[in-house]
Amino acid sequence: MTKSIAKPRRNALVRSQVLDAAVKLFDQLGYFNTSIPDIVAESGVSIGSIYHHFGDKEGVARALRDTLLGRVESDLEKIETRHETTRERCHAVIDLLLRLTENEPSTMAYMLRARHKEFLSGEAPICSAKPMARMRELISLGMAGGEVREMAPDVAAAMVYGPALRLIQLRLDGLIDTALTEYLDDIWEMSWNAVALPASREQIKVQAVSTA
Amino acid sequence: MTKSIAKPRRNALVRSQVLDAAVKLFDQLGYFNTSIPDIVAESGVSIGSIYHHFGDKEGVARALRDTLLGRVESDLEKIETRHETTRERCHAVIDLLLRLTENEPSTMAYMLRARHKEFLSGEAPICSAKPMARMRELISLGMAGGEVREMAPDVAAAMVYGPALRLIQLRLDGLIDTALTEYLDDIWEMSWNAVALPASREQIKVQAVSTA
DNA sequence: GTCTATATCCAGATAGAC
DNA sequence: GTCTATCTGGATATAGAC
Structure with missing residues (x-):
């Protein structure tokens, strides 16, 4: 009883040990190449x-x-309570996604790229x-509230999140060496301006950045 | 000898029978859930x-x-010879991708979504x-030629192709019921305007489309 | 080149002592 | 709840007649 951990905590520990191993292996090898x-x-x-x-393995x-x-869901909830406008919320979401990619690439890979329906039956x-x-x-919501131009919602969502994704x-x-957080501002400004009503753009400037 | 097909053609037939079956099954079930x-x-x-x-199966x-x-590669080559400007070329590429998605979804799925490195060793x-x-x-090329604003090339590419992809x-x-070809014009105009130098935009109009 | 019948292997899953 | 030892099915791949 001296050096053993309390039961519920030990259970949680075992679970997290398994899940940590799984996210790493599923990311590196894929689900089907990972054996028990x-x-x-x-x-x-x-x-x-x-x-x-x-x-079982599917479990x-x-x-x-x-x-x-x-x-991720709880992160999103925080964003929604902390920010009021669609502009701020979407910006925070993209920021979250980019940071998550940098900080926990295995997590991001498992959520975004794994073909879950191939192994999670009925998912x-x-x-x-x-x-x-x-x-x-x-x-x-942004469209209803007048921040985003009227258009097919799927198209608008693809414009805002597509480039970041x-x-x-x-x-x-492994085809980009730069940390994505460096691109946040660029990608955000372009994505948002593409769908925002002119009034709610960050600046109206139709900038011509000429280098060299 | 009367009703048998010439040998090389029969070989090609068998190969295409197998590949047709494979693309269908790999798309529906995934590579690992498809047995020989x-x-x-x-x-x-x-x-x-x-x-x-x-x-073998990997073969x-x-x-x-x-x-x-x-x-797809040969389709891209045709596009490059038929069109001269980056604007026209990118437009044709996105058009191609959307049409391919509608006409041969299994093909598109296999190329775009399959995690090839999980089963094609060293790919x-x-x-x-x-x-x-x-x-x-x-x-x-468009950036070098002055059609596209100067920015990180990865960012520009993500802006142009990301929304369509x-x-x-x-x-x-299965989350969109509309044929994507209907969205081509919208998606294209927004994507291109996001990266194009003002001079090469389709129209300068900063449009406020208000419906209802 | 095509086929049927068969060998081999190793994965997922279980049994049952502790 | 945790472990080791074991079972079993089904998958890939081969053998060898035609």
Whole structure:
């Protein structure tokens, strides 16, 4: 009893050890190239315990997905309470995505790129998960509130988030060496100006930046 | 000898039967959920013939990838010879991508979304495949030629292609019901205006489209 | 070149002692 | 709750007749 950890805390520890190993392996090798023995080796938890806690391999993937999406969801909620305008909210969302990519690329990769429906039976594609749905909703709200020009909501959402998500893809694939946070201002200004009503643009300046 | 097909043509037929089955199954189930017996059933070609022609399962995936990428590559070449300005070329590229998504979604899905490095050992990620690289090159050329504002090339490419690719993702995931070709004009005008030097914009109009 | 029948392997999953 | 030892199915891939 002296050096053992209290039971509930030890349970949580085992779970997080497994999930930490899983996110790393799923990102590096993919779900199907990761065997349970791989997770045993990486996490230090025995196969028996893994099955006890997660039921099966899919259970590990599902728990991981729920954990990661839950975290992002709560980040989004914070953004919505802290900011009032659509402009500020979208800016904060893109900032969040770029920073998450830099700080926890494995997490971002698992949420964004993994083909979840290939191994999570009956799961909706990640793009319809709550956070993504909320992100698109923000745009619709902005349209109703007069900040965003009238257009097909899908198109508006693609204009605002598409460029950032594209950069994230390339960054995760190792094709961009620059930290994406450096691009935040550029990408944001262009994306927002593309959909914003002129009145709510940051500056009206139709700038001609000529170098050299 | 009367009703049998000439040998080289029959070979090509078998290959295309297998590849047609593969693109369909890989799209629907994913590479790892597709077994060789599945391909046998879908293509009508025996397991022996498949191994004879493709060597192993990875060989099927590789042949498929090469075939599809080759087709897109030749489409891109045609675009480059037919159009001179970066504006026209990028427009044609986006048009091509959207139409391909509508006409051959399985093809598009396999090229765009499959995590090839998870099953094609030593393959570069799809985003660095020739067509994608050429698409980004187009933008750099436009920058050198004065059509596109000076900025990080990755950012410019993400602005031009990102929104379209995002719509394609959502469409492939079944989250958009409208044919993407309907959105071509909107998406194109916004994407291009975001990166173009004012002089080369389609119209300078800073439009306020108010509906309702 | 095409086919059927078969070998081999290793993954996911379980049993049951502690 | 955790572990080791074990089972079992089904996948990839091959052998060898035609």
